[in-house]
Amino acid sequence: MTITPRIVVVGGGLAGLSAAVECADRGAEVTLLESRSRLGGATWSRHHRRLGFEIDNGQHVFMRCCEAYRGFLNRIGVADRVFMQQRLSVPVWRPGESAFEIRRHALPAPAHLLPSLLSFRGLSLSERFHAAQVAARLSRLDPEDARLDDASLGDWLGARGSSANEIERLWDLLIRPTLNLPVREASLALAVKVMRTGFLDRADGADIGWSRVPLTELHGEAAAKALAMRGGRVHLRAEVDRIESSRSDGVVVHSRGQALMADAVILATPPDVACKLVPESASTERAALAKLETSPIVSLHIVLDRKVMDVPLGVALGSELEWIFDRSERLGNPSDQYLTVALSAAERWLGRSVRELEAISVAELHRVLPRARAARVVGFAATVERHATFRASPGTRALRPGAGTRIGRLYLAGAFTQTGWPATMEGAVRSGLAAARSAVAVETQPPNRRSRIS
Ligand SMILES: Cc1cc2nc3c(=O)[nH]c(=O)nc-3n(C[C@H](O)[C@H](O)[C@H](O)COP(=O)(O)OP(=O)(O)OC[C@H]3O[C@@H](n4cnc5c(N)ncnc54)[C@H](O)[C@@H]3O)c2cc1C
Numbered sequence: 001m002t003i004t005p006r007i008v009v010v011g012g013g014l015a016g017l018s019a020a021v022e023c024a025d026r027g028a029e030v031t032l033l034e035s036r037s038r039l040g041g042a043t044w045s046r047h048h049r050r051l052g053f054e055i056d057n058g059q060h061v062f063m064r065c066c067e068a069y070r071g072f073l074n075r076i077g078v079a080d081r082v083f084m085q086q087r088l089s090v091p092v093w094r095p096g097e098s099a100f101e102i103r104r105h106a107l108p109a110p111a112h113l114l115p116s117l118l119s120f121r122g123l124s125l126s127e128r129f130h131a132a133q134v135a136a137r138l139s140r141l142d143p144e145d146a147r148l149d150d151a152s153l154g155d156w157l158g159a160r161g162s163s164a165n166e167i168e169r170l171w172d173l174l175i176r177p178t179l180n181l182p183v184r185e186a187s188l189a190l191a192v193k194v195m196r197t198g199f200l201d202r203a204d205g206a207d208i209g210w211s212r213v214p215l216t217e218l219h220g221e222a223a224a225k226a227l228a229m230r231g232g233r234v235h236l237r238a239e240v241d242r243i244e245s246s247r248s249d250g251v252v253v254h255s256r257g258q259a260l261m262a263d264a265v266i267l268a269t270p271p272d273v274a275c276k277l278v279p280e281s282a283s284t285e286r287a288a289l290a291k292l293e294t295s296p297i298v299s300l301h302i303v304l305d306r307k308v309m310d311v312p313l314g315v316a317l318g319s320e321l322e323w324i325f326d327r328s329e330r331l332g333n334p335s336d337q338y339l340t341v342a343l344s345a346a347e348r349w350l351g352r353s354v355r356e357l358e359a360i361s362v363a364e365l366h367r368v369l370p371r372a373r374a375a376r377v378v379g380f381a382a383t384v385e386r387h388a389t390f391r392a393s394p395g396t397r398a399l400r401p402g403a404g405t406r407i408g409r410l411y412l413a414g415a416f417t418q419t420g421w422p423a424t425m426e427g428a429v430r431s432g433l434a435a436a437r438s439a440v441a442v443e444t445q446p447p448n449r450r451s452r453i454s
Contacts, residue, residue, distance in 0.1 A: 004029050007439055008253050008262040010240045010277070013041020014425050015413040016268030017223040018072050018432030019439075023266070024230035025075075026440040031262075032232065033255050035239035040220030042388065043425065051303060051379045053330045054214040058299040058383055059323070059342045065197050065205035066426035068433060076226040078218050083312070084209035091314040092173075094122055095367040099314070104203060110139055112203040122169045122317050131166050139200040143193035143420060149397040153191035154184030169317055174199065177323055179392040179422050180295045180344045190392045190422045208313065212329060243267065243277050243410065251409045264439040268413040268432060271390065282406045288399045292416055297388035298346040300361050302339045303331070303379030308365070308372040309339070316368040320360060324368075336378060339365075350384065357382045389423030390416045403435040409442070411435040 005028045009020045012034035024030045038044060045056045062069055073079045088104040102116045118128050134157065141148060153175060157167055171183045178194045179186045198206045211218045224234055242254040243265060251265040267274050275289040313325045325340045341361060343349050358380045365372040400418040403411050413435035414428065421427035
């Protein structure tokens with residue numbers, strides 16, 4: 001006798017999608033309810049009328065260490081639609097100087113990055129040696145040690161004699177884009193997680209990858225097909241407004257005036273929505289979730305009438321622009337160049353007009369990439385995500401709930417849950433898998449509920 005549990009997943013971001021596919025693969029009957037008219041959640045794309053092509057809501061990158069996310073791409077059949085560096089290689093530009101490169105050398109971890117660190121321009125020789133010693137100390141810290149979440153990486157580095165220059169030039173370069181917070185505000189625990197998993201524990205962990213196709217095609221559309229092939233159902237524009245336990249040991253999900261009975265529910269919405277939807281009796285989770293704050297990302301999309309950079313990505317030191325990507329594969333005209341710039345922890349960019357953003361970014365581009373001075377800007381757009389990620393500040397760990405809740409058959413998923421990872425695509429996928437495994441494991445056991453028997 002096989003019991004087929006009915007599982008409702010609320011929210012079609014990466015957490016909900018990975019949960020839904022996992023539940024279906026484990027034999028559950030899955031229904032996914034998404035409030036918007038598309039899947040993919042915080043990873044999405046749209047046709048930009050003025051630019052004339054599909055732009056993403058923001059440049060999304062992953063690293064080779066993001067194994068759950070890469071496994072998810074494989075599972076939904078799109079692993080061939082991403083680009084992945086064979087070997088970490090990032091040119092670093094300093095206005096007025098020749099570029100240098102951060103790259104992975106053929107040495108065992110953590111020595112693979114040592115030659116790059118020791119030739120890191122912008123730091124004095126003694127700062128480079130000091131940074132190498134600090135990295136070695138950091139690699140011995142355990143990100144699971146809850147005490148690390150009481151401090152910021154900035155305080156920890158300061159207490160170990162790191163100069164302001166080291167913090168700004170080196171540590172901010174790595175931590176700001178990965179935690180979406182400056183070093184001085186970032187949780188030490190999450191910084192240790194990123195540094196160890198990405199940069200120190202294995203040599204290939206930080207090789208960088210990104211999608212070659214629009215994000216909605218990569219995640220939302222492909223996952224919808226993968227789910228349909230597994231017999232799952234997806235309802236778009238199906239906002240859930242209430243979830244309650246039912247008398248018959250299940251959970252009832254209310255959406256658009258309809259009630260859906262489920263053996264288990266995986267709630268994979270952003271934390272503010274989860275906070276409202278989790279029933280009153282799960283008050284501990286609600287109270288913690290209400291305290292989770294967010295951090296914004298602003299993304300710039302710049303189209304130039306000629307090529308101004310010859311590498312797929314690079315990072316600008318001492319500039320407002322930070323990480324710059326060449327995404328010209330989106331363009332019809334092969335002589336133009338389409339650059340995207342991700343501005344992390346972007347509070348200072350909020351409230352500026354598109355015109356202001358264009359003026360600042362073009363002036364900066366001229367400083368960083370001198371060839372841009374001869375180029376004409378033929379298109380510009382900015383995308384703003386005010387609540388892009390949860391705020392990875394000290395004390396966050398205590399606020400992040402696990403997959404289980406006090407309502408036995410209600411599970412939480414989302415990059416904000418307790419995955420040990422910062423708010424990333426990897427964290428979202430991991431959370432979905434964890435919630436799905438718990439939900440299916442419990443649901444295939446108890447007998448006293450409505451079930452389909454095959
Ligand atoms: C601009 C930007 C850049 C980023 N860059 C990177 C990067 O480079 N690398 C990286 O790893 N991560 C990056 N991230 C973070 C990453 O995108 C997120 O951590 C991840 O996608 C979150 O997935 P999620 O499923 O947890 O949540 P979400 O994607 O927020 O999904 C939640 C879903 O729930 C739906 N929903 C909400 N309310 C309801 C309701 N009442 N009923 C039904 N459905 C509902 C929402 O519409 C949404 O689809 C970036 C994020 C942004 C915004």
